[in-house]
Amino acid sequence: MSTTDLPEPPPAPRGRERRQRVQAAETGLAVLKGLGRLGGRASLSMLAAHVGESPAKVHRYLASLVEEGFVTQAAGSQQYLLGAESIALGLAAMRQAEPIRAAEASLGRLREALSLTCFVAVMGNKGATIVRFEEPWLPISVNARVGSVLPLLWSATGRVLLAWQRDDARLRAMAEQELAEAPTELRAQLDAADPIGRLAESVLAAGCAVVKDTNLRGISAVSAPVFDHAGRVCAALTVLGPTGGFDASVRGTAAKALREEARAVSAAMGFASTGLNRAGGMPTTPTP
Amino acid sequence: MSTTDLPEPPPAPRGRERRQRVQAAETGLAVLKGLGRLGGRASLSMLAAHVGESPAKVHRYLASLVEEGFVTQAAGSQQYLLGAESIALGLAAMRQAEPIRAAEASLGRLREALSLTCFVAVMGNKGATIVRFEEPWLPISVNARVGSVLPLLWSATGRVLLAWQRDDARLRAMAEQELAEAPTELRAQLDAADPIGRLAESVLAAGCAVVKDTNLRGISAVSAPVFDHAGRVCAALTVLGPTGGFDASVRGTAAKALREEARAVSAAMGFASTGLNRAGGMPTTPTP
Numbered sequence: 001m002s003t004t005d006l007p008e009p010p011p012a013p014r015g016r017e018r019r020q021r022v023q024a025a026e027t028g029l030a031v032l033k034g035l036g037r038l039g040g041r042a043s044l045s046m047l048a049a050h051v052g053e054s055p056a057k058v059h060r061y062l063a064s065l066v067e068e069g070f071v072t073q074a075a076g077s078q079q080y081l082l083g084a085e086s087i088a089l090g091l092a093a094m095r096q097a098e099p100i101r102a103a104e105a106s107l108g109r110l111r112e113a114l115s116l117t118c119f120v121a122v123m124g125n126k127g128a129t130i131v132r133f134e135e136p137w138l139p140i141s142v143n144a145r146v147g148s149v150l151p152l153l154w155s156a157t158g159r160v161l162l163a164w165q166r167d168d169a170r171l172r173a174m175a176e177q178e179l180a181e182a183p184t185e186l187r188a189q190l191d192a193a194d195p196i197g198r199l200a201e202s203v204l205a206a207g208c209a210v211v212k213d214t215n216l217r218g219i220s221a222v223s224a225p226v227f228d229h230a231g232r233v234c235a236a237l238t239v240l241g242p243t244g245g246f247d248a249s250v251r252g253t254a255a256k257a258l259r260e261e262a263r264a265v266s267a268a269m270g271f272a273s274t275g276l277n278r279a280g281g282m283p284t285t286p287t288p
Numbered sequence: 289m290s291t292t293d294l295p296e297p298p299p300a301p302r303g304r305e306r307r308q309r310v311q312a313a314e315t316g317l318a319v320l321k322g323l324g325r326l327g328g329r330a331s332l333s334m335l336a337a338h339v340g341e342s343p344a345k346v347h348r349y350l351a352s353l354v355e356e357g358f359v360t361q362a363a364g365s366q367q368y369l370l371g372a373e374s375i376a377l378g379l380a381a382m383r384q385a386e387p388i389r390a391a392e393a394s395l396g397r398l399r400e401a402l403s404l405t406c407f408v409a410v411m412g413n414k415g416a417t418i419v420r421f422e423e424p425w426l427p428i429s430v431n432a433r434v435g436s437v438l439p440l441l442w443s444a445t446g447r448v449l450l451a452w453q454r455d456d457a458r459l460r461a462m463a464e465q466e467l468a469e470a471p472t473e474l475r476a477q478l479d480a481a482d483p484i485g486r487l488a489e490s491v492l493a494a495g496c497a498v499v500k501d502t503n504l505r506g507i508s509a510v511s512a513p514v515f516d517h518a519g520r521v522c523a524a525l526t527v528l529g530p531t532g533g534f535d536a537s538v539r540g541t542a543a544k545a546l547r548e549e550a551r552a553v554s555a556a557m558g559f560a561s562t563g564l565n566r567a568g569g570m571p572t573t574p575t576p
Contacts, residue, residue, distance in 0.1 A: 021348060023311050060310050061310055063308050
């Protein structure tokens with residue numbers, strides 16, 4: 001409404017956005033979402049109560065959802081169920097979900113907020129592999145870039161990917177080999193009796209991993225896990241910078257921001273944290 | 289609108305049905321479905337072309353889909369992607385999908401069309417177990433009911449569940465044991481060199497299994513597989529009747545109707561047959 005000559009305001013004002021949308025489509029989607037929240041099946045009255053609309057109105061939207069195959073009505077009952085199109089939609093969404101893209105906005109925010117190098121890594125066939133890398137305005141000189149493979153035991157990234165997949169035989173074997181090949185001073189940092197098991201436990205307990213100078217001299221790093229819809233760790237989100245140049249502790253600002261962004265990326269990957277303790281951000285006791 | 293005093297007409301006339309639905313909701317769902325069909329990500333112009341609407345119109349619906357979390361827009365690109373709500377919806381739909389309910393209407397249709405006993409069976413911990421049973425108007429007296437466990441090798445139902453899970457060690461062991469305990473005349477019906485492997489191959493090739501008098505004296509049965517969203521066999525749909533009383537061949541009327549209904553139940557379970565040859569109805573060559 002204003003005629004003042006302003007540069008394009010990002011984001012668009014709320015009112016304008018709303019006018020460009022379609023109210024009836026949103027109500028239909030809210031009914032669909034509500035049926036999902038109720039476990040995928042519900043009676044008309046339960047569903048109407050859940051979405052806060054009249055049964056008559058919800059019934060009309062359900063007729064459209066049935067027509068499009070997203071919902072079916074159970075034969076001889078008053079129950080509405082999510083249908084085949086809902087499954088097909090979910091499968092298509094899962095297939096295209098991937099952590100690099102889901103982490104894009106988070107990487108940018110972390111870089112701006114912390115002025116540290118930020119990256120996303122996944123388990124490749126050679127180990128924990130950097131797949132996306134963002135440098136701050138004043139780059140930190142490190143020997144790491146997209147494609148770099150990081151150790152499982154001596155990098156924060158590797159520790160995250162290892163800890164949540166500690167029962168994976170391949171990862172375990174890779175970690176055992178790293179341990180056998182490690183210089184004495186690194187091995188001395190781990191538990192003598194159960195070095196890998198205890199390391200994994202401490203990472204799970206903290207909800208993130210922290211290293212100082214173990215992988216790159218003079219560099220500290222913090223890493224947090226990204227989970228997919230099945231609750232599996234699918235990536236690690238990591239920040240690194242000069243040791244002493246930032247608080248690289250599990251309760252520091254960087255770790256806190258990182259865990260928060262990793263949770264946002266997990267949510268975008270379809271991960272629902274409710275009830276999944278093993279993937280929780282900060283459990284008070286180590287996961288058994 | 290009519291004032292004529294008629295009993296409630298089932299089903300409702302098409303026109304009335306349409307008026308009770310919500311056009312804008314259906315357009316929104318069509319856009320959502322279209323994005324799924326395009327692999328879960330597409331540009332506005334691709335999507336508009338796919339659903340046959342103008343880009344301006346599709347853009348408004350996308351704004352609503354984004355608002356409700358079903359779709360996200362990739363940062364710095366013109367691509368729209370299926371979002372976290374689409375994954376959550378699919379997961380809820382998959383969790384509640386179950387073959388007994390999905391097969392309900394099919395069982396009724398089969399019973400009416402064929403006048404045979406129809407049932408759904410799944411693999412329980414004791415073997416192939418009947419979980420839903422429908423009798424025709426003139427019941428056939430058979431020693432089988434809900435809860436009955438059928439042999440893997442000598443019932444059509446068991447053969448279907450075995451054939452599509454022939455690499456499952458537990459099922460293989462159960463079948464081996466049945467073979468060891470079988471009387472000579474039953475063993476003689478199977479291949480001497482590879483009895484279980486060849487039996488499975490023939491069932492896969494036909495897309496269904498047929499038995500005559502092997503499990504129940506005087507009874508023939510035909511069974512077809514139900515697949516879930518992951519392409520796994522999750523149930524068998526079976527019809528049975530007196531031997532000689534119906535065409536119990538793999539190309540007979542009963543087998544044809546059964547395969548068709550099993551395909552419908554699979555679709556309701558989220559199974560998409562495209563490209564999944566191993567789960568195809570009637571491949572011309574046995575699956576390797």
